[in-house]
Amino acid sequence: MVSVRDAVCLLGNFPALAGADLELESGEVVLLEGPNGAGKSTLLRLCAGLIGLRQGSGDVLGNDLATRGGRQQTRRAVGLLAHHSALYGELTVEENVRFWSRANRAFDADVEPALERLGLSDRLRSVPVAALSAGQRRRTALAVVVCRRARLWLLDEPHAGLDAAGRDLVDGLVRDAAAAGATVLLSSHEIDRATDLAHRVVRVVAGQTPVSGGHS
Amino acid sequence: MSPPTSTGPAATPTGSKLTRVLGSLSLAFLAIFLLFGLMLSPPEVSQREAVRLFYIHVPSAVIALYLAFGLTAVGSVVYLRKRSTFWDLLAWSAAEIGVLFCAFTLVTGMLWGRPTWGVFWKWDPRLTSTAISFVLFIGYLAVRQLDLTPEARSSRAAVLGIIGFLNTIVVRFSVSWWQSLHQGTTLNPVDTQMDGLHLLSFFLGFATLALVFSWLLVHRFRVAWLAHQAGEAGLDRALAERRAEATGRTV
Amino acid sequence: MYWNYVLIGYVVVFGGLGLYAVSLLRRGRNLAEQVEPDRRRFLD
Amino acid sequence: MRVRSELLADAWLVASKDLRIERSSRVVASQVLPFGLIVLILFGFGISPDRRVVEADRTVLEQVAPGLFWLTVFLASLLALGRSFAIESADGSLEALRLTGLDPGGVFLGKSLAVAAELLVLEALLGAGALLLYGAPLGHPFLLMVVVVAATASIAAAGTLYSALASGSRVRDTLVPVLVLPALAPALLGATLATEAALFGPPSDGWPWAGLLGAFAVLYFGAGMLSFGLMLEET
Numbered sequence: 001m002v003s004v005r006d007a008v009c010l011l012g013n014f015p016a017l018a019g020a021d022l023e024l025e026s027g028e029v030v031l032l033e034g035p036n037g038a039g040k041s042t043l044l045r046l047c048a049g050l051i052g053l054r055q056g057s058g059d060v061l062g063n064d065l066a067t068r069g070g071r072q073q074t075r076r077a078v079g080l081l082a083h084h085s086a087l088y089g090e091l092t093v094e095e096n097v098r099f100w101s102r103a104n105r106a107f108d109a110d111v112e113p114a115l116e117r118l119g120l121s122d123r124l125r126s127v128p129v130a131a132l133s134a135g136q137r138r139r140t141a142l143a144v145v146v147c148r149r150a151r152l153w154l155l156d157e158p159h160a161g162l163d164a165a166g167r168d169l170v171d172g173l174v175r176d177a178a179a180a181g182a183t184v185l186l187s188s189h190e191i192d193r194a195t196d197l198a199h200r201v202v203r204v205v206a207g208q209t210p211v212s213g214g215h216s
Numbered sequence: 217m218s219p220p221t222s223t224g225p226a227a228t229p230t231g232s233k234l235t236r237v238l239g240s241l242s243l244a245f246l247a248i249f250l251l252f253g254l255m256l257s258p259p260e261v262s263q264r265e266a267v268r269l270f271y272i273h274v275p276s277a278v279i280a281l282y283l284a285f286g287l288t289a290v291g292s293v294v295y296l297r298k299r300s301t302f303w304d305l306l307a308w309s310a311a312e313i314g315v316l317f318c319a320f321t322l323v324t325g326m327l328w329g330r331p332t333w334g335v336f337w338k339w340d341p342r343l344t345s346t347a348i349s350f351v352l353f354i355g356y357l358a359v360r361q362l363d364l365t366p367e368a369r370s371s372r373a374a375v376l377g378i379i380g381f382l383n384t385i386v387v388r389f390s391v392s393w394w395q396s397l398h399q400g401t402t403l404n405p406v407d408t409q410m411d412g413l414h415l416l417s418f419f420l421g422f423a424t425l426a427l428v429f430s431w432l433l434v435h436r437f438r439v440a441w442l443a444h445q446a447g448e449a450g451l452d453r454a455l456a457e458r459r460a461e462a463t464g465r466t467v
Numbered sequence: 468m469y470w471n472y473v474l475i476g477y478v479v480v481f482g483g484l485g486l487y488a489v490s491l492l493r494r495g496r497n498l499a500e501q502v503e504p505d506r507r508r509f510l511d
Numbered sequence: 512m513r514v515r516s517e518l519l520a521d522a523w524l525v526a527s528k529d530l531r532i533e534r535s536s537r538v539v540a541s542q543v544l545p546f547g548l549i550v551l552i553l554f555g556f557g558i559s560p561d562r563r564v565v566e567a568d569r570t571v572l573e574q575v576a577p578g579l580f581w582l583t584v585f586l587a588s589l590l591a592l593g594r595s596f597a598i599e600s601a602d603g604s605l606e607a608l609r610l611t612g613l614d615p616g617g618v619f620l621g622k623s624l625a626v627a628a629e630l631l632v633l634e635a636l637l638g639a640g641a642l643l644l645y646g647a648p649l650g651h652p653f654l655l656m657v658v659v660v661a662a663t664a665s666i667a668a669a670g671t672l673y674s675a676l677a678s679g680s681r682v683r684d685t686l687v688p689v690l691v692l693p694a695l696a697p698a699l700l701g702a703t704l705a706t707e708a709a710l711f712g713p714p715s716d717g718w719p720w721a722g723l724l725g726a727f728a729v730l731y732f733g734a735g736m737l738s739f740g741l742m743l744e745e746t
């Protein structure tokens with residue numbers, strides 16, 4: 001599914017990843033844990049095909065991360081909830097989800113159930129995203145990811161900015177996705193909650209993944 | 217490939233046999249050119265003494281717009297196809313020196329225009345199009361400094377290098393066309409009949425500037441290469457530091 | 468009066484080339500200190 | 512053929528998204544248009560509107576109206592382009608676009624078509640303003656229409672390409688004009704001279720310039736569609 005070996009990735013002149021390893025099996029839910037600046041987001045972005053490898057090797061869903069073509073294929077195949085929600089403030093919730101799901105070559109029919117699942121199908125659907133609270137915005141971004149029906153979900157801090165109900169919602173989505181055969185890689189500062197959710201924890205320290213850190 | 221010490225203790229790191237040959241040739245040609253350009257060549261009928269500026273004005277323009285920016289375009293194409301650092305840095309080096317020669321073209325053009333036309337600036341096609349391309353390639357140098365990853369800087373600069381060169385040709389063509397509508401026959405250096413010593417001085421000026429251009433290009437490329445390598449070495453150090461961070465030790 | 472313009476032009480161009488050449492050599496010398504000998508390919 | 516229609520569908524998706532954003536935010540309508548209008552008026556101040564040139568019996572302003580009009584459009588287009596890329600960088604959408612299956616050429620086409628559509632509306636209103644303010648006659652409407660379309664396409668394509676070149680950088684807003692304006696110099700020349708011919712005649716003087724504009728637009732649409740993916744690839 002995912003196999004990253006000794007990956008070194010640069011952010012400008014800074015080696016955000018300095019030799020990270022990651023192996024994900026199909027259907028696994030794995031939590032990336034570590035302090036701020038450890039490289040969790042970079043590892044997620046690497047798996048999404050957004051940044052190149054300087055050293056090491058990477059394979060995601062059969063695509064080679066070292067090549068441009070492989071990264072491009074990867075980007076089209078994964079569902080990433082990034083730090084930025086990538087929503088257009090001037091458009092309504094529904095317009096945003098519909099635009100991104102078309103752009104992602106997802107099915108139009110999936111939009112309505114996704115909105116409903118994330119509690120956006122009532123009044124909120126026609127509210128411009130700029131007028132939403134942080135949590136509502138996060139839920140809209142999640143609806144876009146849900147519509148993608150990706151085989152690999154990459155969630156960067158999906159719990160951040162959400163209330164308890166929202167966090168339960170995220171956990172439910174992750175469990176359902178895993179049950180449907182998808183692989184989920186997420187980072188979170190809600191350690192207790194995320195540890196319950198994940199099958200496995202990968203610790204990230206200073207851009208590396210020391211083997212001793214894992215527990216289940 | 218030989219160790220740097222082979223270039224001798226006094227030599228600069230970017231110097232080599234090649235640059236020494238190019239450098240000596242440049243200096244020799246410069247001396248001969250100055251002799252002919254400033255002394256032996258007689259004043260021309262219509263341009264008078266200003267013809268001496270023309271000996272460096274036209275070569276600078278041709279070298280900047282076609283040789284330097286053309287080289288930038290070629291280097292950019294090869295970089296985009298092969299991702300070769302060599303061609304990327306060569307394109308950059310040629311653009312920087314091209315901008316310098318563009319500036320010389322503008323200065324000598326204006327200094328030539330004042331005594332010949334009576335004004336510093338006339339909407340002469342060569343001058344006008346050089347000014348436009350000058351700004352465009354200053355933009356290229358700005359793109360090389362963008363706050364993006366080195367790969368992004370290089371590939372975006374390469375796109376601009378190719379389009380900028382094509383655009384330079386379109387600018388030159390359209391400005392000439394525009395001018396041909398407005399003015400009949402103003403004094404244009406290329407139209408004037410030159411013979412004997414004028415022609416010889418002109419070719420000497422061309423050869424001198426071309427030699428100086430190639431000497432500068434080799435040095436500029438090597439500076440770029442050293443800067444690239446220094447950056448790589450810096451990254452290796454940063455990587456070692458980052459690795460040591462994990463174990464709590466410092467390097 | 469022609470000669471003034473001519474001389475200014477020659478001084479600007481060849482003086483400018485000289486200054487640029489000196490600055491290039493300086494930049495090269497400063498950078499070379501930061502680069503290991505085995506990374507100096509393309510220098511001869 | 513399938514590839515082609517997919518490209519157009521992608522372009523339409525992106526363009527309609529941009530236009531919908533403009534419909535709800537009205538930034539171009541409420542800010543860029545007034546900007547163009549004031550530039551047009553200030554040009555009039557700068558040029559002493561009533562001074563006459565004896566030989567042609569046209570006011571100076573009448574004579575330079577085509578150039579001033581296009582210069583105004585060029586300046587206003589910088590704001591429209593800034594807006595077009597500001598909506599993408601506000602919340603990381605440019606990166607999200609990389610994650611989609613959209614054809615980069617289609618994204619380029621869509622973004623430049625949206626800018627072109629906005630510019631056409633702007634030109635219609637500014638053009639009406641210029642006719643009223645500067646008092647230029649309307650000679651050959653067909654040539655004028657062709658010129659307007661070709662010039663708008665040139666501005667939109669070149670502008671979008673150079674905005675993409677500078678996108679993702681903190682200095683985008685200042686760098687784009689330095690790149691766009693010199694690159695567009697031939698387009699300004701062509702648009703001005705062709706418009707002059709369309710207004711005052713003879714139109715045969717204008718067609719070659721319209722042709723140059725067309726070629727320029729094709730060059731930049733081609734270059735943009737080929738290179739947009741490359742520029743999105745790395746940031």
